[in-house]
Amino acid sequence: MDSALPDINRLKEDIERVLPRKLARVFDCYGFDLEVLLTPLKWKPLVLVIGNYSSGKSTFINEFLGQEVQRTGQAPTDDSFTILTTHENEENPGDITGTTVVSDEKLPFTGLRRFGEKLLCHLVMKRIESDKLREIAIIDTPGMLDSVTEQDRGYDFLGVIGELAKLSDLVVLMFDPHKAGTIKETYKVLRMTLPASAGEDRVVFVLNRIDECENLEDLVRAYGTLCWNLSQMTGRKDIPRIFLTYATIPGRDVPREFQVWEKERDELKRAILSAPRMRLFHMLQEVDRVVRELSLVIMAMERLKAAFMVRLKDFLKSLSITGAFTFLLGDLLMNLVSGYPSHPFLIALATGNLTPNSLLWPVVWLLFTVAAGSLYFQKITFPGFVKAYSSDPDRLAELESAYDRDLWERIRPKVIELIEKKARHEIWVRHKAHLAKVKKFIKKDLQSFYEKVKRF
Ligand SMILES: Nc1nc2c(ncn2[C@@H]2O[C@H](COP(=O)(O)OP(=O)(O)OP(=O)(O)O)[C@@H](O)[C@H]2O)c(=O)[nH]1
Ligand SMILES: [Mg+2]
Structure with missing residues (x-):
């Protein structure tokens, strides 16, 4: 029997313990299943x-x-x-x-x-x-x-x-x-x-x-x-x-x-x-592959979030302009069409006859614009955004090596599923913090596991 077996088993248990402790929540957030990774290796x-x-x-x-x-x-x-x-x-x-x-x-x-x-x-x-x-x-x-x-x-x-x-x-x-x-x-x-x-x-x-x-x-x-x-x-x-x-x-x-x-x-x-030693390598290779896949997914979600923020900013800009327009001119247009209200806001402002009542219609118009805009964003803009990215998720990937490209091919369906099913959630997640956690795991924990394995 291999004399290093107790050490090998201890290290294996370490990996099984440290990985969930450090990354279980991050795995969860992106639909990665730790059990699927670890069970076959148990x-x-x-x-x-x-x-x-x-x-x-x-x-x-x-x-x-x-x-x-x-x-x-x-x-x-x-x-x-x-x-x-x-x-x-x-x-x-x-x-x-x-x-x-x-x-x-x-x-x-x-x-x-x-x-x-x-x-x-x-x-x-x-x-x-x-x-x-x-x-x-x-x-x-x-x-x-x-x-x-x-x-x-x-x-x-x-x-x-x-x-x-x-x-x-x-x-x-x-x-x-x-x-x-x-x-x-x-x-x-x-x-x-x-x-x-x-x-x-x-x-x-x-x-x-x-x-x-x-x-x-x-x-x-x-x-x-x-x-x-x-x-x-x-x-x-x-x-x-x-x-x-x-x-x-x-x-x-x-x-x-x-x-x-x-x-x-x-x-x-x-x-x-020596299969138990090989198991350790096998395990590390699997963990390595999966955490790298996870980082690619997180980066993709970060890019999705950034793209969404740009889209949201544009929307808010247009909404503010439209809101200002309807606030100032909504009741004036009503007056031109129907004669009501008799003292539209802009005219009251220009003639110095401003009363609290003159603000009623501008506020109604503003609220209406915000509600209609939000509905449009929810029902049209956002689904369009989701569709655009789920049908072409490659623009979310920054692939530096052939290895990354292989990994991306494997996780592409997962990314599409995440965008289609959980985009609303993903755009509010703090991806940068998650990525930092995964990077730290790769740099510190995984590296130290590799160092230990090499010593056996
Ligand atoms: N001369 C010689 N015969 C061998 C050797 N190894 C196996 N045999 C013989 O080759 C035959 C096939 O061996 P098996 O161990 O049944 O081969 P296997 O690969 O399990 O065959 P399958 O289960 O049919 O795929 C047996 O009659 C063995 O006795 C060897 O190294 N030298
Ligand atoms: Mg046989």
Whole structure:
């Protein structure tokens, strides 16, 4: 077990405590849900094992756990997602069905519900006795296979992998030399899902079953093919580290020249045990992303408020001019049209016959103008203002970097919703104070969390 675990857990609790204390109200004000951010990260750190069928995923997991939990076999064996964990004190060991797994609010898998019944029949949680699984949970997945289409499976396989990758702190991607990265499904997952939902730093690449290569030459060829395919898939210029591993299978001799890679299997196991550290990074990355999204939203609302103030000023200016006009001339016009009142205000003023009565109609006219103007502003000007900004919210954004642009794309719908539903509220909020709070959090608290994480 990782010796830094108590420190890691303490820091995790710190983040969970400090974030709501400092920013809960600000989150609330802009429709950001702290629970949505923190709940998926509250359960154990997760390790997701994906890869080609028969690449040795289940064999590796069994070996890591030191017990035969998962079925293994040459043909495609697993057709289910299996979450492996221990049972807590009050729980009974045993299997839990997919339906229960996605309904349990304490678990982070409620998002899988949208993939439908078919998936639930292919999802199971096994609670077994294992020290290794006290601090982490491992998810074994069905092997990827080009010939199996989404229709055959009956659910959106890549979608499920994406959702799980989002929750996972470490994604082990396993290939074997026979299919060194040429499977289209793997390609799609890598290209479409992982970079967007899990940073590539969370992915560990493994070339397994290397003992089946005839000789070194054969291995170098398989490794080269995998590297080439990976660079094509991930679009990265550098080659990521690839663990070269093989399982020790009784009765099967491993060529001597391959034994130098024996230690990589242990390194891979250590990498899996380091999932709690990765969880911290994962958590910080998520918090970092969300508070930056929040600042962009606050800045957008500040700009909306500023635009509204300009609009309001213009309106008040026109209202004052119209008000002055009707105050001075309203009763004069009435007099010209109908002869009433007999002593309009301006004439009374000019002739020195001003009485309190002469002010009656000017005041009525003024009140009428203010009421009519306000009604016009409420019913016409303001809805027009809201519509103009909700249909083109981009003018509220000041995006300095590509990262900001990506974030803005994600939060654009949220900004539109805020403008449409809560504009009346947002224009009176003290956004500058909120922004200062968020900036302080990023500069001080988040920075100090990062510093601490680096020390582990
Ligand atoms: N030679 C050799 N055989 C291996 C190795 N790892 C696994 N195998 C064998 O390969 C076969 C497939 O292994 P599994 O662990 O079932 O593979 P999997 O990736 O879980 O397969 P699916 O669940 O079908 O996707 C089994 O017969 C294993 O005994 C290895 O490193 N070397
Ligand atoms: Mg398997």
